[in-house]
Amino acid sequence: MSTPAEEMVQLLMKLKSSVPGVQNVAFTSVEGRTLASTISDVSLRVQLASTSAASVAIAKKGTTELGLGGLDRIVISGSSGSLLLTAIGAKALLTIVLSADADPVAIAREVKQISSKLLMLM
Numbered sequence: 001m002s003t004p005a006e007e008m009v010q011l012l013m014k015l016k017s018s019v020p021g022v023q024n025v026a027f028t029s030v031e032g033r034t035l036a037s038t039i040s041d042v043s044l045r046v047q048l049a050s051t052s053a054a055s056v057a058i059a060k061k062g063t064t065e066l067g068l069g070g071l072d073r074i075v076i077s078g079s080s081g082s083l084l085l086t087a088i089g090a091k092a093l094l095t096i097v098l099s100a101d102a103d104p105v106a107i108a109r110e111v112k113q114i115s116s117k118l119l120m121l122m
Contacts, residue, residue, distance in 0.1 A: 009036045012025040013025075016038045020103060021099045021101055021102025025096050026038070026039060026094075027093070027095075028048075028095060029093075030056055030090075030093060031053055032053030032054075035122075052085055052093050056074065059071050059074050080099070080100050081099050081102075084098060084111070086115065092118070094114065
């Protein structure tokens, strides 16, 4: 039987391998601690977790102050790809590194499925 952490990594690896354009996936706490990741490079994993936490802190403040409701998702787009950050409950984030040609519909469908599974494993 696998541990919850191993099951989380398996879910992230499945997402990475099954959806074209997904380059890396991380499941982190809102404080920036990595819970599971497809990234083998430790410094990149830490950098992605801290960037995700900082982005969410800023976005939560903005959505609250503007009366937009709870934070659901953040998209940060660059010239050669993007980051998709999705809230998983109140304490965690699913961060996906996407190539420029990633299919947003396929990713949205997979994120919805994986989100509930990750929440149960927390």
